[in-house]
Amino acid sequence: MEAVVAVAIGTLAACGVFLLLRARTFAVVLGLTLLSYAVNLFLFASGRLMLGAPPLIRDGAFYTDPLPQALVLTAIVIGFGMTAYLVMLALRALAESGDDHVDAKEPEAPSAGPPQGGRGQEGGAGEGP
C-alpha cells in the first residue's frame, strides 16, 4: 500500500510541477491543484497508513493517528479558497490584457489586440475589483 500511495503522490506532484511551469494561466491553475492534491495525500500519509482503523483513541483499541486528518482538512479548505481566488485573478488578467499568458502582456497596439479602451500602466483610478 505504501508503494501505491508513494507512486500516486509522485505522479501527482510531477504532473503538477510540469503544469505549473507552463506559460498559460489555465495550465498553471491546474498544476497548482494537482500539486495541492499531492501535498494533501502526503500529509495524510505522514500519520502512517493503516487499514480499517478509526481515528479514535480508546484504551487498547487499534487506531490511526487523527491529527494528520485534521491537518489535511485545514489544508484542503485553505487550498480551495486560494485556488478560487487565483482563478478569479487569472480571469481578470485575461479580461484586462486579452491574453491568458502568465505575464499578461499589454495589448501591443490598440488596433492589433482586442479593444481594451487603452488602459495605462497604472490602470484607471477608481476601478474596483
Added chain:
Amino acid sequence: MIQHAPILPILIPFAATLVLLAAAGRGLAFQRAIGLAAALAGVAAAAWLTLLADRGDILVYALGDWPAPFGIVLAADRLAAGMTLTTALLAAVCLLHASHGFDARGRHFHPFFQLQIVGLQGAFLTGDLFNLFVFFEVMLLASYALLAHGGGLARTRAGLAYVVLNLAGSALFLIALGLLYGTLGTLNLADVALRLQGLDHDFALARLAAALLVAVFALKAALLPLSFWLPLSYAAAGAPVAALFAIMTKVGIVAILRVQAIAFAPAPATADLLSWLTPLALATVLFAALGALAAARLRDLAAWLVLGSAGALLAVPAHAGTAVTAAALYYLVQSTFAGAVFFLLAERIAERRGEAADSFRAGPALAAPWLALGFFLAAATVSGLPPFSGFIGKLMLLEAFRPTPAAAAVWSVLLTAGFLVMTSLARNGSRLFWDRKPDLPAPAAGPAGWRRATAIVLLVAAGPLLALFARPVADYAARAAAQLHAPQAYIGAVLGKDAGSIWRQRRP
C-alpha cells in the same frame, strides 16, 4: 485579564474584520472609524503585551485551555511582543494614510487590511508550526487582495505571479510540516525542539524537513534565488499597502530566527543547517543595491531598498549569537519604518509631478520644500548616514559581526551596498526635485490631506526618533535576543515542568 494579553493583538483586528464585514453597506466613514479605532486599540494591546513580556517571563496562552503539546499555544516572548508592537504601529500609520481615499478605489479594503494584521500578529505570536502555516495563509490571502486593490493591469499581473509563487511556497510548507510530523510526531515548536535534541533515528528526514521549512521562510523573506517576486509586486502595490508589506519580509526573517534559535541550533541533526545562508544573504544585499542603482522609478527603488534590508537581516540567523541577534533586531525595526516611508513619499511625489510621475527623468518644476525635506531625511536614514537610526542600526550590526568569521565578507558587502544605495538615492533625488523641464506646466495636484501628511511625517520622524531613543530600543533588543538564545526557558514555559514525562509512542 493578564493571561489573555497574548491573544489581544490577534483578537482585536479579527473582531474588527467581522464588524467591518457585517457593516459593509454602512459607508466609508463608518468603516474608516472602525478600522482606525481597531488599529489604535491594537497599538495599545501590543504595547501592553510588550510591557508584560519585558518582565522576563514568556507568556503562554493555551487556546481552549488544551495543554501544550496537544493543543495550540501562543507564546509571547520579548521578540514576539516587540514585533507585534512594530506591526501595530506601522499598520496604524498605513491605515491612516489609506483613509485619505485609497480605500475608496475598490471594495472591502478595510476588512482585508484588518485581516492582514491578524495574519501578521498571529505569525509572530504562535508557538505551533501548523498554526504558523495557517496565519501565513491568512496574511497571504489578505495580501493578495490588498495587492490587487485599486485595479489596473500592472497590479493584476504582479498579483498573479505573487499568488502563484506563494501557493507553490505553501505546498512546500505543507510538505515540510508533513515530514516533520512524520519524523517527530509533533508540530509544537517547543516539543519539536525537545524531540530534535533527543532524535536517534531518521536524521536525514529531520534535516530535510528543517531545510524545507527554512527554504519556505526564505521565500517569504526574499532570499536571493527566491527574491525576484519582491520588486515586481511591491512596486505594483498601492502606496499604503506597499508600506505595510515592508513588514512582511520580516515575518520570514523572524520565523527563521526563531526556529533556528529554539529548535535547530541546539539539535545535533540540524546544528549546521544554515551554513549556506550568510553567502546567499550577502548576495541578496548586493543584488538589491544593484537593483536600486538601476531602478527607473522611486517606487521600484523603494522595493529594492526593502529587499536590501531583508538581505542584511538574513545574514544573521546563521550566527546564533546574542550580540548579532540584538543588533539585527534594532536594525529590523528601524529598516521597516525606513523602507515603508519611501512608498508613501513616492505616491505624493508622483502626484506632484503629473505626467513624469515618480520616474527619474526631468519633470515639471516641483516646489515642495517639505516633501524634499522628508525625502532627504528618509534617504539619509535608509542609506545609513549619521545621525539617523539607519546609521546606528548598521553600526551595531557591523560591530556585532566583527568577532565572527564572516566579518570581512559582511563588512565589505554591507559597506559597498550602502555606498551604492546612497549614490542611487542622491542621484535620483536630485533628478526628482531639481531636474526640471521649464516648458512643462505644473500639474494641478490636490492637497495631500492631513491624514496622508500625518502618516508621512510620522514615518519620516521614526528615523530621528529611533536614533534619539536608540538606547531603550537597543536594550530591549538585547534582552529579547538573550531570551531567544536561551531556548530552555521557552521550552519550559510552553511545555510546563513535566515536559520530560510526556508519554511518547514509538511509531513504525
